[in-house]
Amino acid sequence: MEFTNQAGIAVVTAMIEAVCSNRDYLSRIDALVGDGDHGINMSKGFSMAGEELGKLDADMSEGLLTLSKVLVSKIGGSMGPLYGSFFRGMATASKDEPVINTTVMLNMLQKAYGRIAMLTNAQVGDKTLIDVLNPAVKAYEEAAAEGGNMEVCLSHMLDAAKRGLESTKEMAAKVGRGSRLGERAIGHQDAGATSCYIILEALAEASLRLVKAD
Amino acid sequence: MQRFVNNPDFIVDDMLKGYVKAHGDTIQLSERNDRVVKTIQAPIEGKVGIVTGGGSGHEPAFLGYVGEGLVDAAAIGEVFASPPAQSFLDAIVEADSGQGVACLFGNYAGDNMNVKMAVQLAEDEGIPVKYVTATDDIASSPPETREKRHGIAGGLFMWKAGGARAAMGGSLDEVIAAAQKAVDHTRSICVGLSSCTIPAAGSPNFTIEEGMMEFGIGHHGEPGIRVEPLKTADEIAAEMTGAILQDFGFSKSEELAVMLSGLGATPLMELYVVYDKVAEILTGQGHRIDRTLIGNFVTSLDMNGLSLTIVRLDEELKELLDYPGQCPAFK
Numbered sequence: 084m085e086f087t088n089q090a091g092i093a094v095v096t097a098m099i100e101a102v103c104s105n106r107d108y109l110s111r112i113d114a115l116v117g118d119g120d121h122g123i124n125m126s127k128g129f130s131m132a133g134e135e136l137g138k139l140d141a142d143m144s145e146g147l148l149t150l151s152k153v154l155v156s157k158i159g160g161s162m163g164p165l166y167g168s169f170f171r172g173m174a175t176a177s178k179d180e181p182v183i184n185t186t187v188m189l190n191m192l193q194k195a196y197g198r199i200a201m202l203t204n205a206q207v208g209d210k211t212l213i214d215v216l217n218p219a220v221k222a223y224e225e226a227a228a229e230g231g232n233m234e235v236c237l238s239h240m241l242d243a244a245k246r247g248l249e250s251t252k253e254m255a256a257k258v259g260r261g262s263r264l265g266e267r268a269i270g271h272q273d274a275g276a277t278s279c280y281i282i283l284e285a286l287a288e289a290s291l292r293l294v295k296a297d
Numbered sequence: 298m299q300r301f302v303n304n305p306d307f308i309v310d311d312m313l314k315g316y317v318k319a320h321g322d323t324i325q326l327s328e329r330n331d332r333v334v335k336t337i338q339a340p341i342e343g344k345v346g347i348v349t350g351g352g353s354g355h356e357p358a359f360l361g362y363v364g365e366g367l368v369d370a371a372a373i374g375e376v377f378a379s380p381p382a383q384s385f386l387d388a389i390v391e392a393d394s395g396q397g398v399a400c401l402f403g404n405y406a407g408d409n410m411n412v413k414m415a416v417q418l419a420e421d422e423g424i425p426v427k428y429v430t431a432t433d434d435i436a437s438s439p440p441e442t443r444e445k446r447h448g449i450a451g452g453l454f455m456w457k458a459g460g461a462r463a464a465m466g467g468s469l470d471e472v473i474a475a476a477q478k479a480v481d482h483t484r485s486i487c488v489g490l491s492s493c494t495i496p497a498a499g500s501p502n503f504t505i506e507e508g509m510m511e512f513g514i515g516h517h518g519e520p521g522i523r524v525e526p527l528k529t530a531d532e533i534a535a536e537m538t539g540a541i542l543q544d545f546g547f548s549k550s551e552e553l554a555v556m557l558s559g560l561g562a563t564p565l566m567e568l569y570v571v572y573d574k575v576a577e578i579l580t581g582q583g584h585r586i587d588r589t590l591i592g593n594f595v596t597s598l599d600m601n602g603l604s605l606t607i608v609r610l611d612e613e614l615k616e617l618l619d620y621p622g623q624c625p626a627f628k
Contacts, residue, residue, distance in 0.1 A: 110498055119502045120495050124378050160378035161407035
């Protein structure tokens with residue numbers, strides 16, 4: 084189960100489309116705990132990256148790097164540096180790989196997670212995107228270690244990501260703007276965790292489409 | 298939403314175009330980055346550069362404090378969102394004359410991440426950068442975790458003190474020390490009576506019911522300490538002043554600076570009504586109000602609300618506040 088890095092640009096496009104089409108949903112969730120601009124800023128950055136990519140004949144790794152550069156240089160907020168590091172990690176782990184297989188995807192996820200972890204002290208339980216990303220990457224790792232193919236690994240990843248997302252509803256925020264709410268943040272799903280889930284879902288679905296079309 | 302707006306997604310760009318036309322005699326956009334506002338003179342030979350930055354929607358902050366004797370360059374973010382690392386870096390480069398740069402900002406999660414990335418990038422370019430974060434909002438974290446508190450209107454005193462020390466020829470370490478002293482001596486708290494609306498979102502971020510008020514609300518509408526029935530101006534003034542005095546825990550009478558800043562939709566008339574009681578309480582407890590600032594200094598779009606800031610002065614801070622400074626938002 085694999086796809087070429089060249090064809091993988093479709094994965095980048097899918098992540099961009101997923102974020103842009105969830106613009107209002109993400110802002111609505113953010114408004115409950117934060118300030119309601121999460122969807123606006125994310126979709127602005129991702130759509131700018133989409134425009135950049137329209138001008139290039141990029142493969143997946145170049146596409147990921149473009150996305151990273153736009154987020155770091157144009158978006159700001161917390162999400163610019165966090166997702167900028169995330170996509171740069173993915174780009175770095177795949178740039179010398181003409182074929183994206185189960186192992187390369189594992190390296191991409193691990194590198195992406197490692198880069199984010201360097202930037203934030205947030206831990207699982209703090210009500211951030213780490214609550215989705217950490218269990219998702221772990222689940223992929225475990226499924227891969229047991230010899231699962233890409234479809235199995237990605238599906239385990241998404242299940243864990245979904246559970247992580249759900250778990251943020253019951254948490255009080257410990258970092259970022261929502262931390263000020265204390266107990267009152269309980270009951271609301273975290274916006275950053277939601278965008279992280281949307282991105283992972285698009286990544287998994289687009290990757291599987293490529294694998295199956297192969 | 299009734300607004301003077303073109304495309305709400307580009308409201309920051311449109312604002313900046315107007316801003317540089319209005320104040321083009323003293324400030325300009327950076328040629329490196331159209332989200333960086335700088336003084337025409339920057340970088341000033343031999344002087345430590347002063348940089349700030351933050352989300353838009355707090356006008357006149359942050360761009361309004363770019364001026365002589367204050368901030369040399371400011372990075373301008375989207376509405377309520379930190380500027381990206383690249384913008385902070387470009388502001389740092391614009392402000393640097395070889396003496397190093399002090400980055401003085403508001404301690405929000407996004408600002409911290411982007412400034413830290415920018416500091417690393419600046420070091421790669423050989424520019425020494427140190428930073429101070431304003432932590433004046435006493436409602437944003439308890440005293441035990443003061444370092445987590447957010448910077449709100451009290452950041453003005455950090456820019457003024459750091460900017461003055463730099464203009465006097467202070468070294469980077471001296472500028473940082475002056476800015477940090479201002480931060481350590483400054484406390485603020487906000488009360489909100491209604492929500493603000495981010496133009497691109499188009500609907501209010503949150504609601505405060507009619508007849509209610511939110512004590513300790515944040516500068517982006519972050520929930521405060523408590524929501525309670527709306528009180529009289531005198532009662533609100535007494536609670537705000539009391540909260541700050543309790544946080545300071547003064548043991549003797551002090552010389553103070555007092556600032557009341559509207560959050561965007563509160564008439565000056567009401568700020569003066571509140572100030573009357575604040576001043577009565579402070580002087581009644583034996584403190585002397587050395588200077589007073591009333592106006593819109595750091596706002597929250599169209600939020601109806603105000604922030605009270607109190608600064609405990611000493612000879613050094615008074616000298617720094619007295620030092621000439623000139624910018625569109627403040628003299």
